[in-house]
Amino acid sequence: MTTRIVRAESFVCRAAIKTPVVNAFGSMTERVAVFVRLTDSEGFAGWGEIWSNFPTIGAEHRARLFDAFIAPRLLDREIADPAAWWAEADRALHLWGLQAGEPGAFSAALAGADLALHDLAARCAGVPLWRHWGGTHAEPVPVYASGLNPDAQALAQVEEARARGYRNFKIKIGFGEARDLATLRPVFSSLRTGERVMVDINQGWDLRTAMHGVQALGEFPLTWIEEPLAADRPSWEWAQVSGASRAPLAAGENLRGAAAYQQALDEHHLGFVQPDCAKWGGASATLPVARAVTAAGRAYCPHFLAGGIGQLASLHLLAAVRGDGLLEVDANPNPLRSEMIDPVLTVREGMMALPEGPGLGIVPDMGLLQRYVVSQTSRYS
Missing domain, CATH: 3.20.20.120 (Enolase-like C-terminal domain)
Structure with a gap:
C-alpha cells in the first residue's frame, strides 16, 4: 500500500516532576518528549516519538532536526515501504550526522519518523502494529x-x-x-x-x-x-x-x-x-x-x-x-x-494486554496534553 505524506508535525512537550529521576550519570528534574505526526493524502495519521529524555535540553534541538532534515524527505513522497525509506534516509543523513558531530541526534530524529510511518501503514491496513x-x-x-x-x-x-x-x-x-x-x-x-x-x-x-x-x-x-x-x-x-x-x-x-x-x-x-x-x-x-x-x-x-x-x-x-x-x-x-x-x-x-485498535491502538489526544506543549511545528507539501 502506497501513501503520500502531505503534512509533518512535531510537538515538544515538557512536564515538571516533584521527585527527580536519578541514575549514575545524573538526574532528570522534568520529563520531556518529542512526538511527531505524519498525515497522508487520504487523511490517515501516524505517530512516532523521538528519543530526547536526556539531556532534557536537547528536545527542541531534535525536533528541529526532524523539521529541517527529515520532514523534507517525507513531504509529497509516495512511500510504499517504510523500511526502504528508512534505509535510504539513513544513508543520506549519515554524513550529515558525522559532520555535525552528533550522529545520535540525527538517528533519533529519523527513528521517530520511521515509527510514524509504520503506525500510518498499520492504520491504513486496519490492523494493530504487532x-x-x-x-x-x-x-x-x-x-x-x-x-x-x-x-x-x-x-x-x-x-x-x-x-x-x-x-x-x-x-x-x-x-x-x-x-x-x-x-x-x-x-x-x-x-x-x-x-x-x-x-x-x-x-x-x-x-x-x-x-x-x-x-x-x-x-x-x-x-x-x-x-x-x-x-x-x-x-x-x-x-x-x-x-x-x-x-x-x-x-x-x-x-x-x-x-x-x-x-x-x-x-x-x-x-x-x-x-x-x-x-x-x-x-x-x-x-x-x-x-x-x-x-x-x-x-x-x-x-x-x-x-x-x-x-x-x-x-x-x-x-x-x-x-x-x-x-x-x-x-x-x-x-x-x-x-x-x-x-x-x-x-x-x-x-x-495489547491494545485492540489499528496501528498503535490509540489516537493520541494532543489537546489533552496541550498544557505540556512548549513548541509545535507543521510543514505541508
Whole structure:
C-alpha cells in the first residue's frame, strides 16, 4: 500500500516532576518528549516519538532536526515501504550526522519518523502494529517496573509498583558498594514468590569497579545486571565482567547500527539485548535486530523510558517478536506517558494486554496534553 505524506508535525512537550529521576550519570528534574505526526493524502495519521529524555535540553534541538532534515524527505513522497525509506534516509543523513558531530541526534530524529510511518501503514491496513509486523497471537506481554530510585525510595517504589500489578522491578545502582547493597537488601527481603529484580548501572563503572561490583552483587539472585560498563568499552572488558558475574549482563540501548548488535550477539557477553526504537532505527531497523536476538537464544527486551507513543511502539515490537523478553515500563511519574496510555493499558499480575485498535491502538489526544506543549511545528507539501 502506497501513501503520500502531505503534512509533518512535531510537538515538544515538557512536564515538571516533584521527585527527580536519578541514575549514575545524573538526574532528570522534568520529563520531556518529542512526538511527531505524519498525515497522508487520504487523511490517515501516524505517530512516532523521538528519543530526547536526556539531556532534557536537547528536545527542541531534535525536533528541529526532524523539521529541517527529515520532514523534507517525507513531504509529497509516495512511500510504499517504510523500511526502504528508512534505509535510504539513513544513508543520506549519515554524513550529515558525522559532520555535525552528533550522529545520535540525527538517528533519533529519523527513528521517530520511521515509527510514524509504520503506525500510518498499520492504520491504513486496519490492523494493530504487532500484527502488521508479523505477530501471531494477542496474548499479554510480561513487563517490569523500571527507573526505581536508590536508597529507601527503592523499597517504596517496589511496593507501589506491586500494588499496580507489577511483579518484576529494575533498580538504579552505581552509587558506591555500601549504598547499593543497602538499597537492595530490603528489596530482596520484601520479594514475594515469582518476583524478580534487575539492576541498572547506566554505564557508571570502569572495568576495575565493575569486576568488584558484579561479584558483590552475587549476594542477590538478580535476573540481569544492566550496563556495568560504557557501551563503547572494548569487548574484552565486557567478556571479563560477564565471566565474573553470577547474573547475565544486559545492554543495547546505547548501541547504534546493525553491525554493533551483531557483534554483541557474536561475542556472547549479553543475555538480554535492549535496543531503543526511538533512539536508533525506528521499527525498520529494530525489528531485524530483535529477531536476530531471539534467533540467537537471547532475550529481546525493548528499552524505553519516555513518552506514551514510544512506550506503545515498544509494546507492539515485543508482541510481534516475543521470545523471553520483558517490556520496560517507567515507574516514575510522567504525565507525557500516563495521561496518554494509562486509560487504555493496565498491568495485571506482571502482564500487559495489547491494545485492540489499528496501528498503535490509540489516537493520541494532543489537546489533552496541550498544557505540556512548549513548541509545535507543521510543514505541508
